[in-house]
Amino acid sequence: MVRNISLSLSPEDGFDDSRLRVSICRSLRIQSSSVTGIRIRKRSIDARHRSVKVLVDADVYIGETPEKLYKETVFPFSDAKKRAVVVGFGPAGIFASLTLLENGVTPIVLERGKDVHSRLKDTAILSREGKLDTESNYAFGEGGAGAFSDGKLYTRSTKRGDAKRILSLFVQHGADESILYDARPHIGSDRLPYIIENIRKTIEAHGGEIHFGKKVTGLIQKNDEVIGAECHDGSTYMGPVILATGHSAKDVYYFLSEAGFILEAKSTAAGVRLEHPQSLVDSIQYHCEGVRPQYLPPASYSFRTQVNGRGVYSFCMCPGGVVVPASSEEGSLVLNGMSPASRGGRKANSGMIVELRKEELDESDPFAMMRFIEGIERRCFSDGFAAPAERMTDFINDRLSPSLPATTYPRPVLPVRMDDVLPHVIASSLREGFLAFDRATRGRFISSEALLLAPETRTSSPVRILRDESMKQRCGFYPAGEGAGYAGGIVSAAIDGSEAALRLGGDYGYLL
Ligand SMILES: Cc1cc2nc3c(=O)[nH]c(=O)nc-3n(C[C@H](O)[C@H](O)[C@H](O)COP(=O)(O)OP(=O)(O)OC[C@H]3O[C@@H](n4cnc5c(N)ncnc54)[C@H](O)[C@@H]3O)c2cc1C
Known part of the structure; x- marks a missing residue:
């Protein structure tokens, strides 16, 4: 029973x-x-x-044997004659590859960055010495932007696909079963690399190929059909292409545009990373003073309001986490947050962002929003990836901070007025938004112990690669994941990648 x-x-x-x-x-x-x-x-x-x-x-x-929490996926050995090129090995490319493999199709993965463990070393050098490897960093390399992410796995896009299947595949490759039932599933930046490596081993053990250090610089076309991809070193790989290059690969947008593919500007959001003491967030959320009650996990928050009809909201909260330099280009600063499985750090950080509408820029220019965002990232850059910072109470009163609270950001921080580095619409909306969040928490959200770090800009793609109902734009070309502009976050990118693989399989008669 x-x-x-x-x-x-x-x-x-x-x-x-x-x-x-x-x-x-x-x-x-x-x-x-x-x-x-x-x-x-x-x-x-x-x-x-x-x-x-x-x-x-x-x-x-x-008196009955309990069911398993999930059904393991069985992968056949793939058929070398049925093949597809997958560009990018972030969540979209990874799950596209697994879905192809499930159907006996050989994924040929081309990834510009390094394997996840070499990436760990490169991101450590960036954090320690401020030296960036533009092909191996928090955005590029095995696992994509998802590899060192916080690994929060909730998504609002469950209607669009099977999120449970994605989570089950993570568990099959080493994630804790609790992600299948916790309302806020989370893996942790310390565990994700090993899970990603296990997935790579599954793909290779079943006939798939994964090539690192292969930057795709163009698509090969014949009679208006995409039949392969060309890499920076002149090598070519033939087959229909799933393009899952994420939203940091600006070079990809440029080569697509030059080759006549249709792109458009997309609305997005940008702002700051806000860091509070974790104990303060715990006390706000759990109504406690001092120490968090035993057994409760480090608390997170989720805030949303409208300022003059514009959305201001928290995004990608990392309890007990750290703020990281997530740039992939020289001369440009991008911040993001991540936390280990324990979420045991003393600080909580979250993106605090303001809606940016494409209608407010030149809509005929597909790169208008990307350039707007790029402008912020360049203004915030200083040598060695030092980050502009302002104490929260000073930001509210619009004055330069005479001193700054401690931060987890591993590079130096520079006191600035956020109003000097962020566009007016962002700084002023954030200020109003914070006042609203403060009212909602009875005056506890705005704190002299909290720190704003700028900028938080890679919240979603500023460009969309148009595609039709069957998820392609031209025969043989399936743009997928966050970079295509149809997903945001690990699970939704993974779902989108899987669906692109199914479309491709259907179009080429490959599905089992
Ligand atoms: C620090 C950090 C923390 C995050 N935390 C979370 C979180 O907790 N939860 C969550 O849901 N989301 C989080 N995100 C966002 C999430 O990681 C992304 O939404 C997700 O990774 C997008 O998946 P994707 O596969 O579409 O693209 P990406 O993950 O960006 O992967 C794209 C891949 O393509 C490769 N590539 C790019 N150009 C080329 C080329 N020309 N040739 C070959 N390869 C190429 C890149 O190297 C990369 O590996 C975080 C992001 C960061 C940076």
Whole structure:
């Protein structure tokens, strides 16, 4: 027999397996010895009231063998005659490759950067010495921008595809099963590289090819059909192409535009990374003073408001995380955040961003938004990737900070007035937005211990590569993921990549 149960529990009972079992048995009035297994279906935290609760929805197996939480995907050995070129090995390219492989199609992956472990060294050098490798950094290389990301895996795009399948494939390759039922699944920047490496091994073990250090510089066409890709070193790889190059690869947009592919400007959002002491965020969210109650994870927040009809919101929050230099070009500063699986750091950081509408720029220029964003990144750049910074209370009062609170950003920070480095529309909307968030938290959000670092700009692509209903633009050409302008975040990029692979498989009669 299987009984479903929904409980509202204390954090101790919700997060400790043996206490959870006791609570379930008590509630169902059954002996623990009769329970053959418990499968949590969903677990979330309800922190709306003073007494924080953990909501658990579970299937309780009594005298029956419990189902596995997910079904493992079986990959056949691929057919060398059925092949597709996948450009970019971020979430979209990775999951496109896995989907091709599942259907017996050989993915030929071309990735401009290095394998994920070499990337770890290059990002460490950037953090320590301020030296950037433009082909191996937080944006480029195996795993894409997702590799050193926070690894938050929630998405609003579940309607567009099977997010559970993506999460199951992560678990199959080493992620913790809790990502299948936690309301806010999270892997952590320390674990993602090993999971990505395991996925690479699956692809290679089943006949797929992965080529690192291969920067694609053009697409090969015949009679208006894309039949392959050409790399910077003159090498060519033949097959229909899934282009999953992310939104940092500006060179890709330029070569596509020159070759007559249709691109358009896209609305996006930009602002700052905001860093608070984690204990302050915990106390706001969990209504506690000082130490966070045991068993509760480091808290995050999500804020959204409108300032003069323009969205201002928090984005990609990293509790217990660090702010990182995520640039892929010299002379341009990009910040982002990540956190390890434990989220054990003393600071919480989050993007705080302002909606930027393409209608406000020259809509006929596909690169108008990209240039606008580029302008901010260039203005914020200083030698060695030092970041402009301002104490939050000084930003509210628009004055240069005489001193700055400690930060996790590994490069130097330079006191500035954010109003001097950010466009007026961003700085003024952020200020109003922060005042609104402060009211919502009874005066606790604006803090002299909080620090603004600029800029947060890579929130979503500023360019869209147009495609039709069947996800292609020309025969043989399937733009996918964040860089194509149809996804944002790890899971939605992964879903988009998978769907592009299915379209390609259908068009070429490759599907099993
Ligand atoms: C530090 C950081 C933290 C983040 N945290 C999160 C998070 O917690 N949760 C979340 O959902 N999202 C997060 N994101 C965003 C997320 O990583 C992206 O949305 C996602 O990676 C997009 O996937 P993608 O495959 O479309 O593109 P990308 O991940 O950008 O991958 C593109 C790949 O293409 C390669 N490439 C580019 N040009 C070429 C070329 N010409 N030839 C060959 N290869 C090329 C690149 O090297 C790269 O590997 C974070 C991003 C960063 C930088």
